[in-house]
Amino acid sequence: MKPSNTNMKQTILLAATKLITENGIKNTSLADIAKAVGISKGTLYYHYASKDDIICEIADSHLKIITGAVLNCVQNANTEHPKDEIIKSILDKISAIEGTGRVHMYLICEAITANESLRERIKIHYMDWRTTLKDEIKKTFHDDDESSDALSFLLVSIVDGLVVQSLLKTEKIPFEEIATFLINHWC
Amino acid sequence: MKPSNTNMKQTILLAATKLITENGIKNTSLADIAKAVGISKGTLYYHYASKDDIICEIADSHLKIITGAVLNCVQNANTEHPKDEIIKSILDKISAIEGTGRVHMYLICEAITANESLRERIKIHYMDWRTTLKDEIKKTFHDDDESSDALSFLLVSIVDGLVVQSLLKTEKIPFEEIATFLINHWC
Amino acid sequence: MKPSNTNMKQTILLAATKLITENGIKNTSLADIAKAVGISKGTLYYHYASKDDIICEIADSHLKIITGAVLNCVQNANTEHPKDEIIKSILDKISAIEGTGRVHMYLICEAITANESLRERIKIHYMDWRTTLKDEIKKTFHDDDESSDALSFLLVSIVDGLVVQSLLKTEKIPFEEIATFLINHWC
Amino acid sequence: MKPSNTNMKQTILLAATKLITENGIKNTSLADIAKAVGISKGTLYYHYASKDDIICEIADSHLKIITGAVLNCVQNANTEHPKDEIIKSILDKISAIEGTGRVHMYLICEAITANESLRERIKIHYMDWRTTLKDEIKKTFHDDDESSDALSFLLVSIVDGLVVQSLLKTEKIPFEEIATFLINHWC
DNA sequence: CATGAATGAGGGTTCATTCAT
DNA sequence: CATGAATGAACCCTCATTCAT
Numbered sequence: 001m002k003p004s005n006t007n008m009k010q011t012i013l014l015a016a017t018k019l020i021t022e023n024g025i026k027n028t029s030l031a032d033i034a035k036a037v038g039i040s041k042g043t044l045y046y047h048y049a050s051k052d053d054i055i056c057e058i059a060d061s062h063l064k065i066i067t068g069a070v071l072n073c074v075q076n077a078n079t080e081h082p083k084d085e086i087i088k089s090i091l092d093k094i095s096a097i098e099g100t101g102r103v104h105m106y107l108i109c110e111a112i113t114a115n116e117s118l119r120e121r122i123k124i125h126y127m128d129w130r131t132t133l134k135d136e137i138k139k140t141f142h143d144d145d146e147s148s149d150a151l152s153f154l155l156v157s158i159v160d161g162l163v164v165q166s167l168l169k170t171e172k173i174p175f176e177e178i179a180t181f182l183i184n185h186w187c
Numbered sequence: 188m189k190p191s192n193t194n195m196k197q198t199i200l201l202a203a204t205k206l207i208t209e210n211g212i213k214n215t216s217l218a219d220i221a222k223a224v225g226i227s228k229g230t231l232y233y234h235y236a237s238k239d240d241i242i243c244e245i246a247d248s249h250l251k252i253i254t255g256a257v258l259n260c261v262q263n264a265n266t267e268h269p270k271d272e273i274i275k276s277i278l279d280k281i282s283a284i285e286g287t288g289r290v291h292m293y294l295i296c297e298a299i300t301a302n303e304s305l306r307e308r309i310k311i312h313y314m315d316w317r318t319t320l321k322d323e324i325k326k327t328f329h330d331d332d333e334s335s336d337a338l339s340f341l342l343v344s345i346v347d348g349l350v351v352q353s354l355l356k357t358e359k360i361p362f363e364e365i366a367t368f369l370i371n372h373w374c
Numbered sequence: 375m376k377p378s379n380t381n382m383k384q385t386i387l388l389a390a391t392k393l394i395t396e397n398g399i400k401n402t403s404l405a406d407i408a409k410a411v412g413i414s415k416g417t418l419y420y421h422y423a424s425k426d427d428i429i430c431e432i433a434d435s436h437l438k439i440i441t442g443a444v445l446n447c448v449q450n451a452n453t454e455h456p457k458d459e460i461i462k463s464i465l466d467k468i469s470a471i472e473g474t475g476r477v478h479m480y481l482i483c484e485a486i487t488a489n490e491s492l493r494e495r496i497k498i499h500y501m502d503w504r505t506t507l508k509d510e511i512k513k514t515f516h517d518d519d520e521s522s523d524a525l526s527f528l529l530v531s532i533v534d535g536l537v538v539q540s541l542l543k544t545e546k547i548p549f550e551e552i553a554t555f556l557i558n559h560w561c
Numbered sequence: 562m563k564p565s566n567t568n569m570k571q572t573i574l575l576a577a578t579k580l581i582t583e584n585g586i587k588n589t590s591l592a593d594i595a596k597a598v599g600i601s602k603g604t605l606y607y608h609y610a611s612k613d614d615i616i617c618e619i620a621d622s623h624l625k626i627i628t629g630a631v632l633n634c635v636q637n638a639n640t641e642h643p644k645d646e647i648i649k650s651i652l653d654k655i656s657a658i659e660g661t662g663r664v665h666m667y668l669i670c671e672a673i674t675a676n677e678s679l680r681e682r683i684k685i686h687y688m689d690w691r692t693t694l695k696d697e698i699k700k701t702f703h704d705d706d707e708s709s710d711a712l713s714f715l716l717v718s719i720v721d722g723l724v725v726q727s728l729l730k731t732e733k734i735p736f737e738e739i740a741t742f743l744i745n746h747w748c
Numbered sequence: 749c750a751t752g753a754a755t756g757a758g759g760g761t762t763c764a765t766t767c768a769t
Numbered sequence: 770c771a772t773g774a775a776t777g778a779a780c781c782c783t784c785a786t787t788c789a790t
Contacts, residue, residue, distance in 0.1 A: 153349070157351070486585070487584065542687060543684070755788105761779105
């Protein structure tokens with residue numbers, strides 16, 4: 001049985017994500033993707049209207065995942081030391097993202113550089129992500145509005161910033177110490 | 188005296204930086220740069236061996252500048268409330284970087300994606316930058332080694348992360364509140 | 375009774391004519407036509423063997439219509455001043471054809487360029503058209519054979535030529551003055 | 562000695578004109594032109610910015626030629642029977658244009674269909690052509706303004722219309738009789 | 749009857765790079 | 770030193786056509 005239409009779209013998306021993760025957006029051609037899937041370029045265009053279309057779907061999928069992950073972290077932290085856990089699990093995530101982090105950076109660069117509609121989409125997800133975080137912080141820790149706001153911006157920034165450093169492989173990032181430091185000062 | 192070799196190289200570098208800041212690396216062609224400088228592509232190749240060569244020099248120049256700026260921030264903070272000042276002046280920098288921030292992101296993306304030797308160079312600068320920060324923190328605030336380390340990673344991350352958000356123009360970043368929050372919790 | 379085969383062919387033809395009128399032959403894809411009709415490309419191929427096939431049928435239909443129109447003009451002119459009326463009604467037609475004129479030009483270009491069998495078909499209709507015109511001229515005005523011949527060629531040319539100018543929208547065509555001029559010199 | 566830059570542009574233009582005359586605009590690819598000249602597609606783009614650019618230059622060149630030709634006809638007719646001569650020489654031109662006529666039709670179709678700036682250019686040349694004709698008619702034959710206007714429109718139309726018929730090769734066009742007819746009725 | 753899926757050849761265009769002059 | 774000219778590979782995209790279901 002051949003893969004259904006939906007399956008084919010999924011297959012293409014997976015292959016595209018993999019290639020882009022490895023080589024970046026500009027260094028991944030539609031020919032590469034088609035070859036990886038084992039179809040012709042024409043077929044690619046049957047399923048997606050353009051390269052931008054593919055990138056947008058990757059962005060959607062990627063940003064939904066990280067929004068979900070963050071939300072998950074925060075919501076599962078209803079124990080005695082919730083902040084500890086949040087910080088630890090976020091840092092755990094970062095230290096394990098290699099692949100996801102790369103796509104993340106590529107999408108951001110693409111959004112900044114070239115693709116108006118992609119920027120719109122990423123923007124929305126980003127705001128969604130941060131707002132979710134802020135609301136949960138406020139609800140869980142009874143912080144005032146301004147503090148929650150500041151903290152949410154900081155957490156998002158720290159994630160992005162650590163992703164950058166981890167991708168550059170500058171040096172081994174001391175996630176343990178960072179976690180300890182954050183817990184000591186924020187909890 | 189004719190405009191020296193060095194001058195021409197500088198002129199090219201400035202024009203290239205400007206164009207890349209505006210349009211990104213992949214969207215800036217050597218033809219664009221040559222036209223902006225008012226020379227031919229051939230002449231460009233006389234001064235620089237390749238596009239990558241130009242990008243590497245831009246990266247060098249850019250990273251030297253920001254390393255210097257950060258060092259400056261930290262060293263001039265020998266007053267009564269040094270941490271306050273550091274944090275404030277770093278955030279001031281971020282909120283005003285527009286152009287610098289863009290090149291920064293483009294260079295990082297390029298380094299991650301394609302350019303092995305660029306990655307090496309950026310790596311070195313990043314480590315330099317962070318180590319400087321850490322040493323100053325340790326010296327100035329008498330923090331222990333692990334804390335200084337963690338804090339330096341965090342500060343660098345926050346800078347990069349806020350740059351990302353500011354470039355995406357997701358929402359107005361509340362630099363004031365963020366500064367207050369950081370000062371309250373770290374000082 | 376289900377919509378008959380003939381009906382579907384008609385529907386397709388109408389949609390295709392509309393699209394080609396608006397965008398030209400090369401700029402109208404079979405996908406466009408299929409979408410306009412609300413069927414799949416596969417179905418299109420069930421009804422017509424090829425794109426050329428569709429174009430030929432459009433040409434047939436279009437040329438039948440204008441031949442009929444011209445014939446009508448000439449035959450209804452059995453009054454006191456027949457030539458006046460013919461000229462006026464032909465120019466009226468031209469000044470109102472916008473759409474028809476476009477298809478006309480597109481078909482002619484296509485015929486000249488690429489489509490051997492289309493050229494044959496258009497050729498036949500053109501000869502039919504001109505001969506009809508000539509015979510009517512001869513019969514109605516008792517002109518000699520050579521004059522009728524020349525005049526029929528001229529009339530056909532003037533139609534095509536004015537269509538060209540009207541489509542190029544070069545300037546407002548003074549149909550009134552042209553009619554007057556023709557009437558003064560030919561009647 | 563290699564052909565100079567100007568020569569190369571001319572060479573390209575000639576080859577392009579030839580191919581387009583034979584096969585039409587849409588059926589002439591840049592690859593075809595490059596191959597005909599014996600250069601790479603890249604080189605083509607070194608000399609011309611786009612396919613449209615090439616077409617526009619062909620249009621310029623073509624329309625300048627026919628405007629000049631018509632002007633020439635009219636101006637050289639300062640003898641006893643000027644109208645006779647004008648009509649005869651115009652018809653002579655038409656009966657001999659085969660190649661020129663094809664480009665003419667292709668350019669017009671292209672202008673109508675697709676190319677805004679090409680349409681502008683052709684428009685201007687067309688108006689130039691007709692106005693020139695009108696002025697000469699008025700000056701030479703002392704016709705009133707409205708008549709000159711009408712006649713100029715008619716002459717241009719007849720040219721375009723006869724070109725169409727001659728390209729369709731419908732039947733042998735009786736240029737002699739047409740000339741006679743026109744002379745009898747207009748002179 | 750009708751379709752969704754696939755194709756492959758070809759389209760125009762871009763660009764880093766080379767090199768004779 | 771400087772350049773204009775040339776290149777060729779790669780890029781994204783279009784589309785008439787085919788065919789199993």
